[in-house]
Amino acid sequence: MSMDRKRFLKLIGVSAVAAGLPGCGPGAGGGTSGGSRLPRRMREPVQLPGAKMAVVKGAGPEAITRRAIEELGGIGMFVSKGDKVLVKPNIGWDRVPAQAATTNPEVLAAVVKLCFEAGAGQVLVLDNTISDSRRCYVRSGIKKAAEELGAQALYLEDYNFRSVNVGGELIREWPVYKDALEVDRIINVPIAKHHSLSRLSIGMKNFYGLMGGRRNQLHQDVHLSIAEMTAFFAPTLTVVDAVRILTANGPSGGSLADVKQCDTVIASVDPVAADARAAGLFGIDPAEIRYLVIGSQMGLGSLDPATVETREIQL
């Protein structure tokens, strides 16, 4: 049987498609990426000589953000030259900044700018959104703010989730966004919001946005899952945007009547204390919030902000 060029190419094409197709689809190749060395944030946790938390109140989101990080010893304590940094905002909803459902773009921009000032090699800004991600990235103003400064605000790609051992009692093996596993530093930049199941959605809950898979199941034990994710992602620094806070109908909001102007930024290396301090802005006792209690019991931080060395500053 003779085989001309055309037939040969056809055969190759058909067999390539036949061989390739069954293995495709979302989540393909979801093997555990074992063996890789720990990212820097796990190997070298930050040790601060002075205050562990700074609460700055005043006009100008950028100014108060900068000041809060300065009070902790400056961005150089957290980011070194060449670091790959993930700055994680909350942009889960198709809302504009005034509606206080998404991180204030000026706060995020201040953090990104500081990272580059400290010599960061690469700054990533991303979130696994709930509403359509294009609308969230655009309408929150985060994509524009990040990209103008040279950070990458990329939409998540299905092929970039890796199923890994999260190490929790509840969350054992779960798909996690690849970049969150690899970066040297995670700086969490959440907005402080009401949430009807966990009561508040601030820093620790923000890590839902680095998870893939069936996230809607996590609600069934929302408090434990929040604490376990915080333990897993080990944020280097939490910068809570409380310029505007959402006091009701959270976490999606939408009504300006539920927004309260607080003009505050809280920066801390202690993820539990940062959320506990932000709870004060809502007039909520942190001890009433179960995920904070669980987090402190797990040794992730202090439930009582009074026990943490804090700089309170009014600009």
Add this chain to the structure above:
Amino acid sequence: MRTARRVSQVLFFLLFLFLLVMTEYKGTDEIAYPVKVFFDFDPLVAAAAFFAAHSLPAMMFWSLATVALTVLFGRFFCGWVCPMGTLNHVLSHNRLKAAENIRRNRYDGRQSWKYVAVVFLLAAGVLGLQIVGFLDPFSVLIRSFGLAVNPVFNYLLRATFYPLLALDWLWLTAILEPAFSFLRRYVLSFEQPYFYQGLFIGLLFAAIAVLNQLRRRFWCRFLCPLGALLGLLSRFSLLKLTVDEKTCTNCLSCRKNCEGACEPQSTESWIRSECLPCWNCVESCPHGSIRIGLARPRRSEQTVDVTRRQVLASVGSAVGALALLRIDPRKLSPSASIGAGRESKRFNPALIRPPGAVDEREFLERCVKCGECMKVCIKNAIHPTLAEAGLEGFWTPYLKMQLGYCEFNCTLCGQVCPTGAIQRLTLEQKHKTIIGLALFDKNRCIPYSLGRNCIVCEEVCPTPKKAIFFEEVEVTDHTGQRVTVKQPRIDPHLCVGCGMCEYVCPLVDKPGVYVTSIGESRSPSNQLLLDVYGGGQV
């Protein structure tokens, strides 16, 4: 002229592909390009919409330009502009022997089918039955490309890139990732699209493509009702083909290369209504005997080959089709102008129309089933119906909330609808437009049935004051302990039926909360609560 025709065909086809890619959210609330422009120039859709719905979107007056140009220059639209024609043109390429092509390009009496089709469709339109979308070339093309070809294209590219990228080989990722990002940004859909019935629509389109192997441009010659309408309009066109009998050797090279089977080998045999003026005959004539020019038409010339009997038969079948398709349990009134009276109370719970859709009777009179709204839907929620809207409404759009949901701040579907079946809404109007109502299935919903917390639905509910609220109730869990859970409820005064709750419900096979069409603002009858609707617009 043949080169000019080819350039024109390529440009219009590229325009079609570009507009198809742009029929998607690209970072602005308004679609930046006139993606439905081919419909604006389509006199068949304009005529059918005008007959059936007695009104015409302003943009469709452009189709009068097509009419005027056709009256002057014949079916140039088919040969030079129509992307469906171009596609069939390319797919008609064959390697048959010259004699076989000469034989197959003889005028075929069955080419009158398309005239029967157009008379049938327009007669149905006059009777108020809008079924032109099944055969209108742009409806077919956009529906097939949007719902079948584009998903296949996306799948194949993603299926090539994903496994290679998931290998995590740094050098490979470094090469492929920028390429894939580029494709995703400019060519691919944002997410892999899926359409209910996509396979079926794709197979029908493949059949149209394969038919070209039987006869060149099979669709254009035998089936296309728009081509037929333009053929009828070209009857008095100034286009004139003349063959110089002194130099002609009867080699039939002209007929061998003919696109329309219009018998170009002599002045007398030429059929102007079948001529696509492709200029193949002129350019392929070895003796330069053929000329296409402008002249006043004469009565004796060959024109449309359709008998009175065929016309009567197709009008008769339109009447029959009207009765067959309209006798429907929903008892829609025969005309939109007849009041509700004692109208039916039978509504299909699954028939959730896109926001801005007009009332069902008028919707069916307007919708041409082109699939633009389905292609543009940001969450891939709009799909073609099978039988949900009756046979008359086959392939009309409805939302399937388990596959997608209606994004609260999005108004794209109303922007791309060519016939006004889905009205263009402002954001403010959209927020008030109710497309259905969500209710809980307490036998399945987790806090009710299993005594554990969940309320993902409440978290995502997008109305500024959430339409889902909850009660804290003490129940017994599976270990016998008394626990307090939050049991969700719906406030029908706030719910707009967007379906986000149904979409995110952890009961992924059969959600514990689901939207049905009741309460939709477009319908005066499909209503539940007196205080919400009150029998009139709010």
